[in-house]
Amino acid sequence: MSVARKRLVYAARRLGQAAPIVFGIIVTNFFLLQLAPGDAADVLAGEAGSATPEYMAMLRERFGLDKPVATQLFYYVKNVLLLDLGFSFRHNMPVLFLILERLGPTLLLMGATLVLSVGAGVSLGLLAATRVGSWRDTMISILAIVSYATPLFWVGLMLIVAFSLKLDWLPATGMESVGMFYSGWERFVDIARHLVLPAVTLSLFYMALYTRLMRAAMIEQAGMDYVTTARAKGLTEGRVTFHHILRNALLPVITMAGVQMGNLLGGSVIVESVFGWPGLGLLAFQSLFARDFNLLLGIFLLSACLVVIVNLLVDLFYTFLDPRIEVR
Amino acid sequence: MTNSDGDHMGVDRRSVLRMAGVALGTWLLPGSGLAAKPKVGGTLVHLVQPEVPTLATFLSTSIPVSQAGTRCYAGLLEYNFDLSPKPSLAESWSVTDQGRTVTFKLRPGIKFHDGKPLTSADVQFSIMEVLKKFHPRAPNSFKEVQQIDTPDPLTAVLRLDKPAPYMMMVLSGFETPIVPKHLFAGTDIKNSKYANEPVGAGPFKFVEWKRGQYIRFDRFGDYFKKDQPHLERVVVRSIADTATRSAVLEKGEVHLAGFGAVPYSDVIQLSKLPHITVTKKGYESSSPIVQIDFNTRKAPFDNKKVRQAVAYAMERKFIIDKIWFGFGRVATGPINSNFKASGLYSADVKNYEVANGLEIANRLLDEAGFKRNASGVRFEVTHDVTPYGEEWQRFGEYAKQRLDQIGIKVTLRYEDVATWLRRVYTDYDFQFTSNWLQTFPDPVIGVHRMHHSASIRKGTVFVNNTGWSSPKTDELMDKAAVEPDAVKRAQLYKEFQQIVVDECAITWIHELEFPTVYNNKFVDIIDSALGVLGNFDRAHMKA
Numbered sequence: 053m054s055v056a057r058k059r060l061v062y063a064a065r066r067l068g069q070a071a072p073i074v075f076g077i078i079v080t081n082f083f084l085l086q087l088a089p090g091d092a093a094d095v096l097a098g099e100a101g102s103a104t105p106e107y108m109a110m111l112r113e114r115f116g117l118d119k120p121v122a123t124q125l126f127y128y129v130k131n132v133l134l135l136d137l138g139f140s141f142r143h144n145m146p147v148l149f150l151i152l153e154r155l156g157p158t159l160l161l162m163g164a165t166l167v168l169s170v171g172a173g174v175s176l177g178l179l180a181a182t183r184v185g186s187w188r189d190t191m192i193s194i195l196a197i198v199s200y201a202t203p204l205f206w207v208g209l210m211l212i213v214a215f216s217l218k219l220d221w222l223p224a225t226g227m228e229s230v231g232m233f234y235s236g237w238e239r240f241v242d243i244a245r246h247l248v249l250p251a252v253t254l255s256l257f258y259m260a261l262y263t264r265l266m267r268a269a270m271i272e273q274a275g276m277d278y279v280t281t282a283r284a285k286g287l288t289e290g291r292v293t294f295h296h297i298l299r300n301a302l303l304p305v306i307t308m309a310g311v312q313m314g315n316l317l318g319g320s321v322i323v324e325s326v327f328g329w330p331g332l333g334l335l336a337f338q339s340l341f342a343r344d345f346n347l348l349l350g351i352f353l354l355s356a357c358l359v360v361i362v363n364l365l366v367d368l369f370y371t372f373l374d375p376r377i378e379v380r
Numbered sequence: 381m382t383n384s385d386g387d388h389m390g391v392d393r394r395s396v397l398r399m400a401g402v403a404l405g406t407w408l409l410p411g412s413g414l415a416a417k418p419k420v421g422g423t424l425v426h427l428v429q430p431e432v433p434t435l436a437t438f439l440s441t442s443i444p445v446s447q448a449g450t451r452c453y454a455g456l457l458e459y460n461f462d463l464s465p466k467p468s469l470a471e472s473w474s475v476t477d478q479g480r481t482v483t484f485k486l487r488p489g490i491k492f493h494d495g496k497p498l499t500s501a502d503v504q505f506s507i508m509e510v511l512k513k514f515h516p517r518a519p520n521s522f523k524e525v526q527q528i529d530t531p532d533p534l535t536a537v538l539r540l541d542k543p544a545p546y547m548m549m550v551l552s553g554f555e556t557p558i559v560p561k562h563l564f565a566g567t568d569i570k571n572s573k574y575a576n577e578p579v580g581a582g583p584f585k586f587v588e589w590k591r592g593q594y595i596r597f598d599r600f601g602d603y604f605k606k607d608q609p610h611l612e613r614v615v616v617r618s619i620a621d622t623a624t625r626s627a628v629l630e631k632g633e634v635h636l637a638g639f640g641a642v643p644y645s646d647v648i649q650l651s652k653l654p655h656i657t658v659t660k661k662g663y664e665s666s667s668p669i670v671q672i673d674f675n676t677r678k679a680p681f682d683n684k685k686v687r688q689a690v691a692y693a694m695e696r697k698f699i700i701d702k703i704w705f706g707f708g709r710v711a712t713g714p715i716n717s718n719f720k721a722s723g724l725y726s727a728d729v730k731n732y733e734v735a736n737g738l739e740i741a742n743r744l745l746d747e748a749g750f751k752r753n754a755s756g757v758r759f760e761v762t763h764d765v766t767p768y769g770e771e772w773q774r775f776g777e778y779a780k781q782r783l784d785q786i787g788i789k790v791t792l793r794y795e796d797v798a799t800w801l802r803r804v805y806t807d808y809d810f811q812f813t814s815n816w817l818q819t820f821p822d823p824v825i826g827v828h829r830m831h832h833s834a835s836i837r838k839g840t841v842f843v844n845n846t847g848w849s850s851p852k853t854d855e856l857m858d859k860a861a862v863e864p865d866a867v868k869r870a871q872l873y874k875e876f877q878q879i880v881v882d883e884c885a886i887t888w889i890h891e892l893e894f895p896t897v898y899n900n901k902f903v904d905i906i907d908s909a910l911g912v913l914g915n916f917d918r919a920h921m922k923a
Contacts, residue, residue, distance in 0.1 A: 090798025097841045098801045099442030102818075102829060103516040105840040110514070114570055142433045143591075144575040153591050209623050217631055224628050225619055227593060325620035330592025334620055338431060343798045 058379045059368055066367075070360040077356045078132065078349065082125050085345050091117050092141060092343040115141050128346075132353065138346035142339075147350040151332065155354075157227055158331040160243075161323070162316040164251040169258035170309055174302070176259070177266020181301075182293060184271060192263060200260035208253040208326035215249060222248055225328035250327040254320055258312055262305055269301035276300075303374060310366030314359035418920035420599065423613040424902055426912070427625060427637040431618040432595065435586070436575035437557050438510050441517060443639055446554055446913050448616045451597045452493070453557030453580035454604070456484055456503070457548075459909040461664055462721050463821055465548060469498065469558060469581065469604070479543025479864040486534045490604040492560045493585040498604075499533035505561035507538075510569055521550045521825055524862075542862045545869065546822035552665070553582060554913040583609035583917040593617070603917065610920035611902075626650060629897055636905060638662065638896035638912035640769060644705035647895045657900040660707065660893045662911020667716035667819040667826070668892040670708075670775075673804070674812045676848045676885050680759055681812055684884060685748040689741040690812070691732040691887035693782050700890050703774045707895060711888035713877045714827045716819050718891075723870040724823060729881040741786045750787075758787035764804065764813035767797050772814050775889075779814070805841045816892060817842060821909070823873060824861045831880055832857055848885035 093111040097103035112118050116127070131138060137147040180192040216224040223229065227246050234242050273279065274297055282292045324334040332351055339348040370377045428447045434440065437449035456470040470484040490498040508528055511518035524540040524547070531537065540547075550556055560579055564572065578586050581604065584597035595616040599609055617634060619625050626646040628634045630653060642650065651658040672690065674681040681687055700708040709717060712727050719725040734740070750758040765776040773794065780790040795803065803809050820826035829835045829842065833849035853876055860872040880886070896912060898905055905919040906912070 088798065090796075090800075090802035092798075094801040094806075094841060095798045096440060096442065097516065098797055099444070100440055100516040102441070102826075102842045103840060104519050105837045106519060107514070107516045108840055110570070144434045144436065144571070150591065157592070205621070209621075209627075212624065212627055217627060224631055224633055225624055226617070326624050328617070328619040328621075328624065330590070335592065338620075341796050341798065342433070 055371075055379070059371065062379045063364060063368065066364050067360075070364075074353070074356050074360065075129075078129065078353055079125065081349055081352045082128065082345075085348065086121060088340075088343065090343060091115075092345070093117060095342050096142065111141075128349065137350040137353070140344055140347040142342050142344045143347070147347050150335070150347060151350055151354055154330055154332045154335050157329060158333070160247065161250060161254065161320075161329060161331060162313070164247055165254045165258065165316060166309065166313060168251055168255040170262055170305070172255065173259045173262025174266050174305060176263040177270060177301075177305075178293075178298065180263065180267045181270035181274070189267075193267075196260040196263040199256040202256075204253060204257060204320070204322045205326050207256060208249070208323060211249050211253060212326070222246075227330055250323050250329050253327075254316075254323045261308060261312070265305050265308055266301060269304050270297055273297045273300045299373070303370070306366060306369065306373065310362060313362050313366075314355075417607065418610045418923075420610055420612060422611050422902065422921035423615060424611050424636060424905070424916070424919065425615045425617060425634040427629070427634045427641050428616050428618055429620075429625070429637075429639070429641040431592075431620070432616060434575050435578045435589075435595070436572070437554065437578075438506070438559055439514050439570070439575065441515070441555070444618070447639065448595055449557070449578060450554045450582070450910075450913050450915060451584040451614055451616075452578040452582045452586055453553045453559070454490075454582045454915065455551055455553035455556050455558060457551040458914070459549075459552060459665060459821065461661060461909050463549065463664055463718070463909050465551070468553065469503075470551075475548070475864075479545065479862075480540045482538040482540070482548070484536045484538075486536070487604055488534060490581055491602045492581050493579045493600055494560070494563070495602070496560065496562055497533075498558065498560070498581045500528075500530040500536040501533070502558055502561045503536040504528040504530050505565065506558045507556065510559055510564060511556060514569060517550075517825060518556065520829075521547055521555070543864045544824075544862065545864055545866075546824035546861065549665075549821035550825065552910055552913075553580075553915055554665075554910055583915050584611075584614050605917060609915075609917040611916065614916060622646075629656065629899070632899060635899035635902055636896070636912065637898075638894060640894050642895070642897050643770065644707060644895070647707075647897060648705060650897055655899055655901065656897060658895045658897050659906055660895055662896055662906040662909070662914070663892075663894050664718045664909035665821045665911075665913070667718045667821075668816055668894075669711050669714070669716060669819060670814070670816045670889045670892055671711075672779075672812055672887050672889065673815050673846050674885055674887075675808060675810050676846050677808060678811070680748075680750065680761065683748050685744040686750070687884040687887070688732070689744040689748075689786060690783065690788075691884050692734070692737040692741040692744070693786050694732070694779070694887065694889060695737065695782070696733050696889050699775065699778060703771055703778060704890070704892075707893040708890040709893065711891045713881045713888055714819070714830065714886070715823055715873065715877060716891050719823070723866060724873045726870075726874040726877050728874065729878050732887065738785060745786060745788075752787045756787055757789045760789040760791070761811045762791045762793050764793050764795070764800065764810050766814045766816065767795060767800050768816065772816075775814055801841050805843070805845050806839045808838075808845065808847070824857075828857050828861070830886065831876075846885040848883065850879070850883075853879055 092115055093108050096111060097108050116124060140147050140150055143150055176192050180189045183189055212224050215222045223246050227243060229242050279292060279297060282296055321333040321337045323329065324331040336348060336351045371379050428444050430444055432444045432448045434445055435449040437446055437453055454469050456468060457465045458468040459465055469486055469490060471487045473482065473484045475482050486500060492498055507522060512522050524542050524544040525538050526541055527539050529537040557580060563574060563579055576589060583600055583603045585600045587596040587598045589595045597614045599612050603609060622643055625637060626642055629637060629650060647658055650656045674687050676682050696710045710733055713729050715725045717725050745758055752758050763776055763779055766772050776792045780792060783790050804813055818826055830844055831849060831853055832844060833854050835844040836847060837843055856872050856876040860869050863869045863872060896906055901922050902919055903922050905916060907918050908914045
């Protein structure tokens with residue numbers, strides 16, 4: 053079998069194995085959510101500030117909350133198999149549409165964060181590892197630790213105060229300028245400007261991880277036999293570093309990035325909250341307090357599926373990166 | 381899709397210079413600019429918290445839904461700051477037959493946003509087929525209405541079983557939106573698509589909703605009030621983080637925030653900025669009060685003296701000044717002092733806000749048989765903190781410290797909204813909890829539900845959860861509900877207030893004042909008792 057075909061078979065098998073996992077996730081989440089006291093009718097009536105008993109009974113009947121739990125689960129699973137994620141009564145919209153609306157901004161933020169954090173992390177790790185113990189190395193290590201330890205919401209707010217309020221270089225919140233209704237290139241630039249601060253905030257945290265990891269991996273690789281051999285062969289330091297050490301050191305970073313991508317797909321509640329970024333994280337967070345279970349389960353399902361797919365892609369990517377790793 | 385009129389909602393250099401130039405000009409020319417008609421223009425960005433779930437004000441009265449949805453819908457009447465009614469969709473009305481018949485005459489030529497005319501058939505349909513069936517409060521507010529006759533397209537006659545003086549107070553576009561019959565009739569109203577794409581007769585029409593980002597409402601050119609509205613556009617945004625909300629108000633990216641969207645501490649700071657104005661007006665139709673509910677079903681709060689002791693221990697002025705940053709007025713009972721003008725409010729009740737409150741509290745607890753033990757503690761209780769904001773957490777902490785001084789050991793309990801509602805209104809698994817209630821433009825709507833025996837309904841929220849009631853107060857409330865004579869009504873409510881304040885199943889702390897923060901390049905936004913729940917049709921940019 054050719055390598056390409058092997059990869060396809062492997063992917064198909066992995067996806068097949070993932071199906072029962074995802075199903076298990078749906079059922080577990082469903083029962084976990086039932087543990088929360090209070091239901092969506094309580095919350096809606098609570099927000100109304102008052103309600104008649106008839107109104108609350110009507111809400112419960114509409115939401116299907118008056119049926120036994122097993123029945124509710126059965127209908128939910130049945131619908132999911134038919135690709136119907138249900139209806140969010142709080143928003144009066146199908147769950148699928150709500151999620152798709154917010155998926156784009158989430159992916160945008162996640163993508164930007166990934167590129168920025170991996171790019172910066174790898175670069176800084178490289179810079180630190182090539183001059184271990186130097187002033188440069190110490191500064192980068194300190195930067196990494198400070199970025200990791202500082203709370204995201206504080207960083208976000210400070211960036212807003214500095215770059216938006218005081219310097220007025222960048223907008224404070226949102227994904228697009230309200231009321232401007234740009235299109236084409238102008239819209240691209242507008243969104244890019246709004247993306248800068250949230251992406252930087254979120255990246256700082258992950259960048260710290262990748263920096264440390266990259267640095268450690270490179271130092272480890274630099275002590276290996278093949279590096280000595282390469283130098284003995286007469287290769288320049290630059291070629292040894294970039295062509296040999298870097299590629300090997302990247303493997304742990306890719307693993308970590310793959311895991312983090314699964315996290316990021318759930319959105320970052322804190323960053324979305326501070327910057328008003330219309331992502332899935334904040335939606336999920338609010339849905340929990342609103343007991344909007346249909347929406348919450350839909351987001352969980354989507355996250356689970358995406359994590360499965362991303363893990364698979366990362367595993368396949370390894371085989372490209374390192375010829376020693378075989379698909380079995 | 382581009383907006384080519386160059387409208388900027390932010391503060392940019394050119395518009396600032398322009399406004400400065402105009403301001404200078406108006407200052408130099410005395411008397412000018414005052415009589416000029418406000419010109420059309422401006423985009424008002426309104427911050428609403430928490431995020432708006434739907435725009436169906438005919439199905440939900442939740443505060444975020446109402447703040448956004450009231451742009452589109454109009455009602456029969458509007459209300460001045462002193463709660464006196466004035467014409468809106470209805471140009472005149474009359475109450476006859478000893479309060480059992482109310483006739484409304486609509487203005488001619490009113491159009492919905494889709495161009496179709498608004499007639500009495502829409503009024504009849506909205507109240508009888510939509511609101512009475514699906515609205516959280518309308519079934520109570522309109523319970524006396526048996527039918528609505530529509531002898532001609534501009535006349536609606538409400539026929540009531542018994543007089544309902546409170547009904548005249550709930551006819552705003554917020555509480556009773558008039559929806560188009562031609563779009564709703566025969567459809568599944570509970571799941572209507574117009575929930576999120578509203579069509580009404582209000583000054584702004586719905587344009588688009590980008591969830592998580594903004595809701596856009598544009599000026600409706602055929603609004604029934606000539607030359608209004610003045611604003612070009614209203615945009616609603618939600619921002620989850622409190623500090624960010626204050627930041628964007630300061631920056632001028634948003635222009636309006638009410639109902640506690642900005643924390644009190646930040647309000648004080650923002651009010652010092654030249655481009656920000658803070659007002660406490662606009663909550664007269666809501667009239668909220670902060671209170672403590674006692675569960676009278678179990679010890680120790682089944683004992684009236686114990687409840688009164690807690691009431692005496694609370695220093696209301698201190699709470700207002702230190703926890704609510706000076707926003708609020710000491711409450712004396714269940715009816716808000718906003719009702720002083722109508723005579724329904726009475727201050728002639730037992731006064732718990734006295735200088736020697738702690739002394740009296742200690743004495744009452746001794747009399748009730750709860751002596752202090754060796755460590756000075758009389759008994760232990762759990763206090764539930766209502767989950768609507770940080771102020772209540774501080775209030776819980778204050779209550780704990782204060783009650784410690786009279787020998788009551790308090791454990792605080794914090795839960796989220798759904799859990800707290802379940803505990804306090806379904807399971808009744810609490811001893812005493814902080815709470816705040818809107819008392820609405822008439823006691824029948826807002827106050828009766830906390831005291832009437834018929835309002836003890838397990839599973840329904842914001843009704844009688846203390847379990848206390850009495851035949852005498854039930855009788856007083858039932859009589860006051862149908863009493864058309866204002867003086868007699870005031871007398872009934874005076875007696876009612878005296879009894880419930882003395883019985884102390886609830887003790888009232890202070891009347892909430894929500895500050896509304898707005899950018900003062902806009903004026904006349906808050907111009908009625910509804911405040912940010914009003915229709916904004918007179919709002920405009922300063923010349």
